[in-house]
Amino acid sequence: MALFLQNLVNALQWGSFYALIALGYSMVYSILMLFNFAHGDIFMVGAYIGVGVAFVLIAMASQGALALPPWAILILTILFAMILTSFVGMLVERIGYRPLRAAPRASAAITGLMIGIILETGNLALLGARRIRFPSLIDTTVYEVGGVFITNTKIIIVVVALLLATAMHLFVRKTKWGLAMRAMAFDYVAVPLMGVSVNAIAALTFALGSALAAAAGILYALAYPVLDPYMGILFGWKAFVAAILGGRGSVMGATLAGFLLGFIEIFAAMIFPSSLRDLIAYSIVLLILIVRPHGFFGEPYSARLRL
Amino acid sequence: MPFLKVDNITHQFGGLRAVHDYELSVEPGQIRGLIGPNGAGKTTIFNLITGIYNPTHGHIYLDGERISGLPPHRIASMGIGRTFQNLLLWRHMNVLEHVKMARFSRIGYGLLGACFGTPRRHREEREIEEKAYDLLEMLDIRHLAGQAVPNLPYGAQRRVEMARALATEPKLLLLDEPTAGMNPDELVQIMEIIRRVHRELNLAIFLIEHRMRFVMELCDRIQTLDFGEVIAEGTPEEIQNNPRVIEAYLGATET
Numbered sequence: 001m002a003l004f005l006q007n008l009v010n011a012l013q014w015g016s017f018y019a020l021i022a023l024g025y026s027m028v029y030s031i032l033m034l035f036n037f038a039h040g041d042i043f044m045v046g047a048y049i050g051v052g053v054a055f056v057l058i059a060m061a062s063q064g065a066l067a068l069p070p071w072a073i074l075i076l077t078i079l080f081a082m083i084l085t086s087f088v089g090m091l092v093e094r095i096g097y098r099p100l101r102a103a104p105r106a107s108a109a110i111t112g113l114m115i116g117i118i119l120e121t122g123n124l125a126l127l128g129a130r131r132i133r134f135p136s137l138i139d140t141t142v143y144e145v146g147g148v149f150i151t152n153t154k155i156i157i158v159v160v161a162l163l164l165a166t167a168m169h170l171f172v173r174k175t176k177w178g179l180a181m182r183a184m185a186f187d188y189v190a191v192p193l194m195g196v197s198v199n200a201i202a203a204l205t206f207a208l209g210s211a212l213a214a215a216a217g218i219l220y221a222l223a224y225p226v227l228d229p230y231m232g233i234l235f236g237w238k239a240f241v242a243a244i245l246g247g248r249g250s251v252m253g254a255t256l257a258g259f260l261l262g263f264i265e266i267f268a269a270m271i272f273p274s275s276l277r278d279l280i281a282y283s284i285v286l287l288i289l290i291v292r293p294h295g296f297f298g299e300p301y302s303a304r305l306r307l
Numbered sequence: 308m309p310f311l312k313v314d315n316i317t318h319q320f321g322g323l324r325a326v327h328d329y330e331l332s333v334e335p336g337q338i339r340g341l342i343g344p345n346g347a348g349k350t351t352i353f354n355l356i357t358g359i360y361n362p363t364h365g366h367i368y369l370d371g372e373r374i375s376g377l378p379p380h381r382i383a384s385m386g387i388g389r390t391f392q393n394l395l396l397w398r399h400m401n402v403l404e405h406v407k408m409a410r411f412s413r414i415g416y417g418l419l420g421a422c423f424g425t426p427r428r429h430r431e432e433r434e435i436e437e438k439a440y441d442l443l444e445m446l447d448i449r450h451l452a453g454q455a456v457p458n459l460p461y462g463a464q465r466r467v468e469m470a471r472a473l474a475t476e477p478k479l480l481l482l483d484e485p486t487a488g489m490n491p492d493e494l495v496q497i498m499e500i501i502r503r504v505h506r507e508l509n510l511a512i513f514l515i516e517h518r519m520r521f522v523m524e525l526c527d528r529i530q531t532l533d534f535g536e537v538i539a540e541g542t543p544e545e546i547q548n549n550p551r552v553i554e555a556y557l558g559a560t561e562t
Contacts, residue, residue: 176410176411176414179404179407180408182404183397186397187395187397190395190397192358192379193357193472194411194475195381197380
């Protein structure tokens with residue numbers, strides 16, 4: 001039982017990363033009918049920007065320029081990295097995707113792959129091939145509850161991920177921008193006639209998705225503090241799988257499927273040798289998709305999807 | 308200067324000349340009609356006025372300001388509303404949400420307000436809903452506010468689209484075949500509603516229509532378009548008796 005609960009806790013943490021990244025995939029897809037295959041690399045960029053922001057804040061704190069407790073530095077790091085990374089996302093949309101809005105979707109997908117490679121190798125050119133350590137912002141404390149070990153980082157990761165996913169859900173459901181995004185998810189001929197700029201909403205969607213990916217990047221770095229330029233590739237693919245599993249275009253679906261994917265991976269590793277983890281885990285996902293090709297919250301018709 | 312002035316526009320798709328030397332002046336409060344056989348370029352003219360296409364030649368002015376070349380969302384917020392021939396509704400949103408979406412650019416609260424639910428946001432949301440209900444009332448669809456659009460009969464969907472266009476507070480409303488697919492009962496209702504909207508909101512209306520009786524009863528002036536060119540313009544009586552209009556509709560008689 002303790003082993004099961006321990007794995008449950010681990011799965012919640014692991015699923016948090018997938019959920020946050022899958023949200024960005026899903027939102028961009030529902031609005032632009034486009035899988036942004038550079039999204040995994042945005043996650044990487046977000047983690048690196050987080051390192052930069054954290055170093056600056058720590059340096060300022062140590063010089064007494066601002067007296068902040070470690071948790072405040074962590075929150076500020078996440079916030080600033082989210083904001084800065086959202087600009088990277090908007091730039092990607094502006095340069096990479098907007099000129100191809102009317103192009104065949106395959107061209108746009110290839111653009112995503114190329115932007116991904118540019119981000120990876122750009123990072124390599126800028127910072128060199130060495131791995132970078134994320135500074136430890138908070139000291140890890142381990143709590144033991146009935147034989148289950150829970151660290152404060154795990155709690156932070158899961159709580160922040162759930163808060164952000166909920167905030168995104170409310171944003172889409174309750175605000176005028178959310179309304180515009182949902183309208184665009186169905187059709188964007190009529191949207192500009194409401195006085196709403198399609199380009200502005202597309203940029204906003206990329207900004208939101210990238211901000212969430214940045215948050216995922218920093219949370220990931222809290223748990224696994226060694227960063228390299230290629231860290232986003234596999235993660236991006238897996239989060240993409242979660243987005244499909246959730247039902248393309250569904251905020252709720254992407255979040256739940258992200259966590260589900262975490263559970264499947266962690267429990268596959270619990271039962272089988274960990275070298276077989278992904279083989280088993282993704283065979284299960286494949287079976288789910290054969291039964292439910294549209295994912296959990298997807299629409300059985302192919303064209304426009306609900307957000 | 309008329310309220311809307313279309314100054315000698317021509318529009319080409321590749322080698323195809325869809326609209327040729329088209330002129331239009333709409334005065335405030337006028338109801339104008341545009342008729343013509345299928346493929347004459349009527350919807351293209353709507354797309355040119357609303358900025359979905361840019362004219363190859365010529366300019367369009369609204370209230371003296373040039374609007375041709377501006378993006379569609381700018382033109383919309385300057386006071387032109389529109390409906391489509393084949394309903395472009397957001398099928399997963401309910402009726403009230405359609406009207407709210409149309410209020411987008413009139414909603415003042417910012418991102419922070421949206422996130423933290425400021426009093427301003429609550430007040431604005433309430434005002435928007437009140438206005439939305441007033442509009443739905445005017446179009447006799449208030450009782451459908453919470454309904455999902457695909458569940459509604461066709462005539463009601465058309466009215467939702469009109470409510471959405473009116474919620475942007477246009478000074479000129481473009482209606483692309485407002486009676487398409489309607490049964491005779493719905494036809495009588497929509498005519499009454501267009502009259503009511505015109506009277507109560509005091510706006511100019513420019514409509515494309517195939518049903519002659521409808522156009523003749525409703526419009527002050529009518530243009531007839533054939534192969535992208537205006538072949539006749541005048542009052543309903545003048546149009547009815549114009550030999551070129553009869554020819555365009557019935558085909559040239561062999562002599």
